[in-house]
Amino acid sequence: MRFRAALLAAAILAAALTACGGASDDCQPTSSKVIECAPEKRPAAPPLSGELLEGGRYELSQDRGQVVVVNFWGSWCAPCRAEIDDLEQVYQATKDQGVRFLGINVRDDRDKAKAFHSGKVSYPSVLDPSSKLALDFEIPPNSIPATIVLDREGRIAVVIRTSITAAEFEPVVARLAAEAS
Template sequence: MRLRAGLAVLFLAATLTACTGKEDACDTSSTGSIECSADERPAAPSLSGELLEGGRYELSQDRGQVVVVNFWGSWCAPCRAEIDDLEQVYQATKDQGVRFLGINVRDDRDKAKAFHNGKVTYPSVLDPSSKLALDFDIPPNTIPATIVLDRKGRIAVVIREAVQAAEFEKVVARVAAEAT
Protein backbone atom coordinates (compact mmCIF):
# COMPACT_ATOMS: atom_id res chain seq x y z
CA MET A 1 0.00 0.00 0.00
CA ARG A 2 2.83 2.41 0.88
CA LEU A 3 4.51 1.63 -2.44
CA ARG A 4 1.34 2.55 -4.34
CA ALA A 5 0.95 5.76 -2.38
CA GLY A 6 4.59 6.64 -2.99
CA LEU A 7 4.26 5.94 -6.70
CA ALA A 8 1.08 8.03 -6.86
CA VAL A 9 2.86 10.98 -5.22
CA LEU A 10 5.81 10.63 -7.62
CA PHE A 11 3.46 10.46 -10.62
CA LEU A 12 1.53 13.53 -9.44
CA ALA A 13 4.73 15.50 -8.87
CA ALA A 14 6.06 14.57 -12.32
CA THR A 15 2.74 15.47 -13.94
CA LEU A 16 2.57 18.85 -12.22
CA THR A 17 6.16 19.62 -13.16
CA ALA A 18 5.52 18.70 -16.78
CA CYS A 19 2.41 20.89 -16.91
CA THR A 20 4.24 24.07 -15.98
CA GLY A 21 6.43 23.90 -19.09
CA LYS A 22 7.41 27.33 -20.38
CA GLU A 23 6.27 29.07 -17.22
CA ASP A 24 9.25 27.55 -15.38
CA ALA A 25 11.62 29.45 -17.68
CA CYS A 26 10.04 32.76 -16.68
CA ASP A 27 10.18 34.82 -13.49
CA THR A 28 7.07 34.26 -11.38
CA SER A 29 8.34 36.10 -8.30
CA SER A 30 5.96 39.01 -8.75
CA THR A 31 2.44 38.45 -7.41
CA GLY A 32 -0.02 37.99 -10.23
CA SER A 33 2.49 38.36 -13.04
CA ILE A 34 5.03 36.36 -14.98
CA GLU A 35 7.93 37.97 -16.84
CA CYS A 36 10.00 36.08 -19.38
CA SER A 37 13.54 37.09 -20.27
CA ALA A 38 14.12 37.75 -23.97
CA ASP A 39 16.03 34.50 -24.47
CA GLU A 40 13.38 32.35 -22.72
CA ARG A 41 10.14 33.67 -24.24
CA PRO A 42 7.70 31.19 -25.73
CA ALA A 43 6.06 32.04 -29.04
CA ALA A 44 2.49 33.28 -29.04
CA PRO A 45 -0.02 31.11 -30.87
CA SER A 46 -1.37 32.10 -34.27
CA LEU A 47 -4.32 33.92 -32.76
CA SER A 48 -7.32 34.85 -34.89
CA GLY A 49 -11.00 35.50 -34.40
CA GLU A 50 -14.12 37.43 -35.23
CA LEU A 51 -14.13 41.07 -34.12
CA LEU A 52 -17.04 42.39 -32.05
CA GLU A 53 -17.81 44.99 -34.71
CA GLY A 54 -17.49 42.49 -37.55
CA GLY A 55 -14.54 41.40 -39.65
CA ARG A 56 -11.63 39.24 -38.56
CA TYR A 57 -8.46 39.77 -36.62
CA GLU A 58 -5.22 37.91 -37.29
CA LEU A 59 -2.31 38.35 -34.87
CA SER A 60 0.06 38.00 -37.82
CA GLN A 61 -1.12 41.39 -39.12
CA ASP A 62 0.56 43.04 -36.13
CA ARG A 63 3.93 41.26 -36.45
CA GLY A 64 6.71 43.69 -35.62
CA GLN A 65 4.52 45.53 -33.10
CA VAL A 66 4.18 44.99 -29.38
CA VAL A 67 0.72 43.49 -28.86
CA VAL A 68 -1.15 43.68 -25.57
CA VAL A 69 -3.82 40.99 -25.36
CA ASN A 70 -6.42 41.47 -22.62
CA PHE A 71 -8.91 38.73 -21.72
CA TRP A 72 -12.13 40.22 -20.33
CA GLY A 73 -15.83 39.68 -19.77
CA SER A 74 -18.66 42.16 -19.23
CA TRP A 75 -19.70 40.13 -16.17
CA CYS A 76 -16.26 40.54 -14.52
CA ALA A 77 -16.03 43.27 -11.86
CA PRO A 78 -12.18 43.57 -12.05
CA CYS A 79 -12.50 43.86 -15.85
CA ARG A 80 -14.86 46.79 -15.41
CA ALA A 81 -12.41 48.32 -12.94
CA GLU A 82 -9.40 48.08 -15.28
CA ILE A 83 -11.01 49.15 -18.57
CA ASP A 84 -10.16 52.86 -18.19
CA ASP A 85 -6.58 51.97 -17.23
CA LEU A 86 -6.17 49.81 -20.33
CA GLU A 87 -7.48 52.55 -22.59
CA GLN A 88 -5.18 55.08 -20.91
CA VAL A 89 -2.11 52.88 -21.51
CA TYR A 90 -3.21 52.19 -25.08
CA GLN A 91 -3.45 55.91 -25.81
CA ALA A 92 -0.08 56.57 -24.13
CA THR A 93 1.81 53.81 -26.02
CA LYS A 94 0.18 53.39 -29.43
CA ASP A 95 2.67 55.80 -31.04
CA GLN A 96 5.48 53.52 -29.84
CA GLY A 97 4.28 50.67 -32.05
CA VAL A 98 1.99 49.12 -29.45
CA ARG A 99 -1.32 47.51 -30.42
CA PHE A 100 -4.03 46.37 -28.04
CA LEU A 101 -6.49 43.54 -28.56
CA GLY A 102 -9.30 42.57 -26.22
CA ILE A 103 -10.54 39.00 -26.13
CA ASN A 104 -14.05 38.79 -24.75
CA VAL A 105 -14.86 35.49 -23.05
CA ARG A 106 -18.14 33.89 -21.97
CA ASP A 107 -20.35 36.71 -23.29
CA ASP A 108 -22.78 36.97 -26.14
CA ARG A 109 -22.07 39.63 -28.76
CA ASP A 110 -24.69 42.12 -27.51
CA LYS A 111 -23.44 42.13 -23.91
CA ALA A 112 -19.82 42.38 -25.05
CA LYS A 113 -20.54 45.26 -27.43
CA ALA A 114 -22.57 47.13 -24.82
CA PHE A 115 -19.66 46.93 -22.38
CA HIS A 116 -16.89 47.63 -24.91
CA ASN A 117 -18.45 50.45 -26.94
CA GLY A 118 -17.59 53.91 -25.73
CA LYS A 119 -15.03 52.64 -23.25
CA VAL A 120 -12.13 51.62 -25.48
CA THR A 121 -10.90 52.47 -28.96
CA TYR A 122 -8.96 49.26 -29.63
CA PRO A 123 -10.60 46.14 -31.14
CA SER A 124 -11.85 43.05 -29.34
CA VAL A 125 -12.36 39.51 -30.55
CA LEU A 126 -15.41 37.54 -29.44
CA ASP A 127 -14.46 34.19 -27.85
CA PRO A 128 -17.55 32.93 -25.99
CA SER A 129 -16.07 29.46 -25.49
CA SER A 130 -12.78 30.82 -24.05
CA LYS A 131 -10.75 28.59 -26.38
CA LEU A 132 -8.18 31.20 -27.47
CA ALA A 133 -6.54 31.32 -24.03
CA LEU A 134 -5.84 27.59 -24.17
CA ASP A 135 -3.49 28.06 -27.13
CA PHE A 136 -0.94 30.03 -25.09
CA ASP A 137 2.04 28.13 -23.62
CA ILE A 138 1.58 30.26 -20.51
CA PRO A 139 -2.21 30.44 -20.22
CA PRO A 140 -3.83 33.47 -18.63
CA ASN A 141 -5.80 31.19 -16.19
CA THR A 142 -7.92 34.06 -14.80
CA ILE A 143 -10.17 36.85 -15.94
CA PRO A 144 -9.02 39.54 -16.29
CA ALA A 145 -5.63 38.60 -17.62
CA THR A 146 -3.28 40.52 -19.87
CA ILE A 147 -0.46 39.17 -22.03
CA VAL A 148 2.19 41.45 -23.52
CA LEU A 149 3.78 40.09 -26.69
CA ASP A 150 7.12 41.44 -27.88
CA ARG A 151 7.82 42.57 -31.45
CA LYS A 152 8.87 39.02 -32.38
CA GLY A 153 5.50 37.62 -31.35
CA ARG A 154 6.72 36.05 -28.11
CA ILE A 155 5.17 36.16 -24.65
CA ALA A 156 7.06 38.76 -22.62
CA VAL A 157 4.69 39.28 -19.68
CA VAL A 158 1.53 37.62 -18.35
CA ILE A 159 -0.49 39.49 -15.73
CA ARG A 160 -3.19 37.45 -14.01
CA GLU A 161 -5.01 40.27 -12.25
CA ALA A 162 -6.50 43.66 -13.10
CA VAL A 163 -3.91 46.17 -14.30
CA GLN A 164 -3.45 49.74 -13.12
CA ALA A 165 -2.28 52.35 -15.61
CA ALA A 166 0.74 53.72 -13.72
CA GLU A 167 2.46 50.35 -13.31
CA PHE A 168 1.20 48.73 -16.48
CA GLU A 169 2.38 51.57 -18.72
CA LYS A 170 5.92 50.99 -17.43
CA VAL A 171 5.71 47.30 -18.35
CA VAL A 172 4.41 48.00 -21.86
CA ALA A 173 6.94 50.80 -22.46
CA ARG A 174 9.80 48.53 -21.33
CA VAL A 175 8.82 45.82 -23.82
CA ALA A 176 8.27 48.43 -26.56
CA ALA A 177 11.76 49.85 -25.97
CA GLU A 178 13.51 46.50 -26.48
CA ALA A 179 15.73 46.14 -29.50
CA THR A 180 14.28 43.83 -32.13
Protein backbone atom coordinates in the same frame (compact mmCIF):
# COMPACT_ATOMS: atom_id res chain seq x y z
CA MET B 1 -14.12 4.91 0.80
CA ARG B 2 -15.94 7.59 -1.20
CA PHE B 3 -14.16 10.29 0.76
CA ARG B 4 -10.74 8.83 -0.09
CA ALA B 5 -11.68 8.53 -3.75
CA ALA B 6 -12.88 12.14 -3.77
CA LEU B 7 -9.64 13.30 -2.11
CA LEU B 8 -7.55 11.37 -4.61
CA ALA B 9 -9.53 12.78 -7.54
CA ALA B 10 -9.16 16.31 -6.15
CA ALA B 11 -5.39 15.86 -5.71
CA ILE B 12 -5.00 14.55 -9.27
CA LEU B 13 -7.08 17.43 -10.65
CA ALA B 14 -5.08 19.99 -8.66
CA ALA B 15 -1.80 18.54 -9.90
CA ALA B 16 -3.02 18.57 -13.49
CA LEU B 17 -4.23 22.16 -13.25
CA THR B 18 -0.97 23.26 -11.67
CA ALA B 19 1.04 21.59 -14.40
CA CYS B 20 -1.05 23.23 -17.11
CA GLY B 21 -1.13 26.66 -15.55
CA GLY B 22 2.41 27.30 -14.43
CA ALA B 23 5.11 29.33 -16.08
CA SER B 24 7.36 27.61 -18.54
CA ASP B 25 10.80 26.72 -17.24
CA ASP B 26 12.18 29.77 -19.07
CA CYS B 27 9.85 32.28 -17.44
CA GLN B 28 9.77 33.28 -13.80
CA PRO B 29 7.12 34.75 -11.52
CA THR B 30 7.97 38.25 -10.31
CA SER B 31 4.95 38.13 -7.97
CA SER B 32 2.09 35.75 -7.29
CA LYS B 33 0.22 37.14 -10.32
CA VAL B 34 2.96 38.26 -12.75
CA ILE B 35 5.26 36.11 -14.90
CA GLU B 36 8.09 37.64 -16.94
CA CYS B 37 10.20 35.94 -19.58
CA ALA B 38 13.78 36.90 -20.35
CA PRO B 39 14.14 38.04 -23.99
CA GLU B 40 16.26 35.05 -24.99
CA LYS B 41 13.81 32.59 -23.41
CA ARG B 42 10.40 33.90 -24.46
CA PRO B 43 7.99 31.30 -25.87
CA ALA B 44 6.19 32.05 -29.13
CA ALA B 45 2.60 33.19 -28.99
CA PRO B 46 0.08 30.93 -30.72
CA PRO B 47 -1.29 31.93 -34.14
CA LEU B 48 -4.11 33.94 -32.60
CA SER B 49 -7.10 34.82 -34.77
CA GLY B 50 -10.81 35.37 -34.39
CA GLU B 51 -13.96 37.27 -35.17
CA LEU B 52 -14.00 40.90 -34.03
CA LEU B 53 -16.92 42.17 -31.95
CA GLU B 54 -17.71 44.84 -34.52
CA GLY B 55 -17.34 42.43 -37.45
CA GLY B 56 -14.39 41.34 -39.53
CA ARG B 57 -11.48 39.18 -38.46
CA TYR B 58 -8.29 39.68 -36.52
CA GLU B 59 -5.03 37.85 -37.21
CA LEU B 60 -2.11 38.30 -34.81
CA SER B 61 0.27 38.03 -37.76
CA GLN B 62 -0.99 41.44 -39.01
CA ASP B 63 0.65 43.08 -35.97
CA ARG B 64 4.06 41.39 -36.33
CA GLY B 65 6.79 43.89 -35.49
CA GLN B 66 4.57 45.61 -32.91
CA VAL B 67 4.29 45.06 -29.18
CA VAL B 68 0.85 43.48 -28.71
CA VAL B 69 -1.07 43.69 -25.45
CA VAL B 70 -3.73 40.95 -25.26
CA ASN B 71 -6.31 41.50 -22.52
CA PHE B 72 -8.79 38.74 -21.61
CA TRP B 73 -12.05 40.22 -20.28
CA GLY B 74 -15.77 39.68 -19.80
CA SER B 75 -18.60 42.17 -19.40
CA TRP B 76 -19.73 40.18 -16.35
CA CYS B 77 -16.34 40.61 -14.62
CA ALA B 78 -16.17 43.38 -12.00
CA PRO B 79 -12.34 43.68 -12.06
CA CYS B 80 -12.52 43.92 -15.88
CA ARG B 81 -14.92 46.82 -15.53
CA ALA B 82 -12.55 48.46 -13.04
CA GLU B 83 -9.47 48.20 -15.28
CA ILE B 84 -10.93 49.13 -18.67
CA ASP B 85 -10.27 52.88 -18.35
CA ASP B 86 -6.68 52.14 -17.28
CA LEU B 87 -6.13 49.89 -20.29
CA GLU B 88 -7.42 52.56 -22.65
CA GLN B 89 -5.17 55.12 -20.95
CA VAL B 90 -2.08 52.92 -21.47
CA TYR B 91 -3.12 52.22 -25.05
CA GLN B 92 -3.40 55.94 -25.81
CA ALA B 93 -0.05 56.64 -24.11
CA THR B 94 1.86 53.90 -25.98
CA LYS B 95 0.22 53.39 -29.37
CA ASP B 96 2.62 55.81 -31.07
CA GLN B 97 5.52 53.65 -29.81
CA GLY B 98 4.41 50.69 -31.93
CA VAL B 99 2.06 49.14 -29.38
CA ARG B 100 -1.23 47.50 -30.32
CA PHE B 101 -3.93 46.36 -27.93
CA LEU B 102 -6.38 43.52 -28.48
CA GLY B 103 -9.18 42.51 -26.16
CA ILE B 104 -10.39 38.93 -26.05
CA ASN B 105 -13.90 38.70 -24.71
CA VAL B 106 -14.66 35.41 -22.98
CA ARG B 107 -17.87 33.73 -21.82
CA ASP B 108 -20.12 36.50 -23.16
CA ASP B 109 -22.61 36.88 -25.93
CA ARG B 110 -21.93 39.46 -28.62
CA ASP B 111 -24.59 41.96 -27.53
CA LYS B 112 -23.43 42.12 -23.90
CA ALA B 113 -19.79 42.33 -24.97
CA LYS B 114 -20.46 45.11 -27.49
CA ALA B 115 -22.54 47.09 -25.00
CA PHE B 116 -19.71 46.98 -22.47
CA HIS B 117 -16.84 47.56 -24.93
CA SER B 118 -18.42 50.23 -27.13
CA GLY B 119 -17.34 53.75 -26.29
CA LYS B 120 -14.98 52.62 -23.53
CA VAL B 121 -11.97 51.59 -25.60
CA SER B 122 -10.70 52.41 -29.05
CA TYR B 123 -8.86 49.14 -29.66
CA PRO B 124 -10.55 46.01 -31.08
CA SER B 125 -11.73 42.90 -29.28
CA VAL B 126 -12.20 39.35 -30.49
CA LEU B 127 -15.24 37.38 -29.36
CA ASP B 128 -14.23 34.06 -27.76
CA PRO B 129 -17.25 32.71 -25.84
CA SER B 130 -15.64 29.29 -25.30
CA SER B 131 -12.35 30.76 -23.93
CA LYS B 132 -10.40 28.54 -26.34
CA LEU B 133 -7.91 31.23 -27.35
CA ALA B 134 -6.51 31.48 -23.82
CA LEU B 135 -5.81 27.75 -23.77
CA ASP B 136 -3.61 28.05 -26.86
CA PHE B 137 -0.95 30.07 -24.98
CA GLU B 138 2.02 28.14 -23.57
CA ILE B 139 1.61 30.25 -20.43
CA PRO B 140 -2.18 30.53 -20.18
CA PRO B 141 -3.71 33.53 -18.45
CA ASN B 142 -5.69 31.26 -16.02
CA SER B 143 -7.94 34.07 -14.77
CA ILE B 144 -10.14 36.91 -15.88
CA PRO B 145 -9.03 39.61 -16.21
CA ALA B 146 -5.61 38.69 -17.47
CA THR B 147 -3.18 40.43 -19.78
CA ILE B 148 -0.41 38.98 -21.93
CA VAL B 149 2.17 41.27 -23.49
CA LEU B 150 3.90 40.03 -26.64
CA ASP B 151 7.20 41.45 -27.81
CA ARG B 152 7.83 42.66 -31.37
CA GLU B 153 8.80 39.14 -32.43
CA GLY B 154 5.46 37.71 -31.31
CA ARG B 155 6.81 36.08 -28.16
CA ILE B 156 5.28 36.07 -24.68
CA ALA B 157 7.14 38.63 -22.58
CA VAL B 158 4.79 39.20 -19.62
CA VAL B 159 1.68 37.47 -18.27
CA ILE B 160 -0.39 39.33 -15.67
CA ARG B 161 -3.09 37.25 -13.99
CA THR B 162 -4.97 40.01 -12.21
CA SER B 163 -6.49 43.41 -12.90
CA ILE B 164 -4.04 46.23 -13.51
CA THR B 165 -3.83 49.99 -13.19
CA ALA B 166 -2.30 52.40 -15.68
CA ALA B 167 0.39 53.38 -13.16
CA GLU B 168 1.47 49.74 -12.78
CA PHE B 169 1.11 48.75 -16.41
CA GLU B 170 2.37 51.66 -18.51
CA PRO B 171 6.03 51.22 -17.44
CA VAL B 172 5.87 47.52 -18.42
CA VAL B 173 4.49 48.30 -21.87
CA ALA B 174 6.88 51.23 -22.42
CA ARG B 175 9.85 49.04 -21.46
CA LEU B 176 8.87 46.39 -23.98
CA ALA B 177 8.19 49.02 -26.64
CA ALA B 178 11.73 50.35 -26.12
CA GLU B 179 13.33 46.93 -26.71
CA ALA B 180 15.08 46.50 -30.03
CA SER B 181 13.58 43.74 -32.14
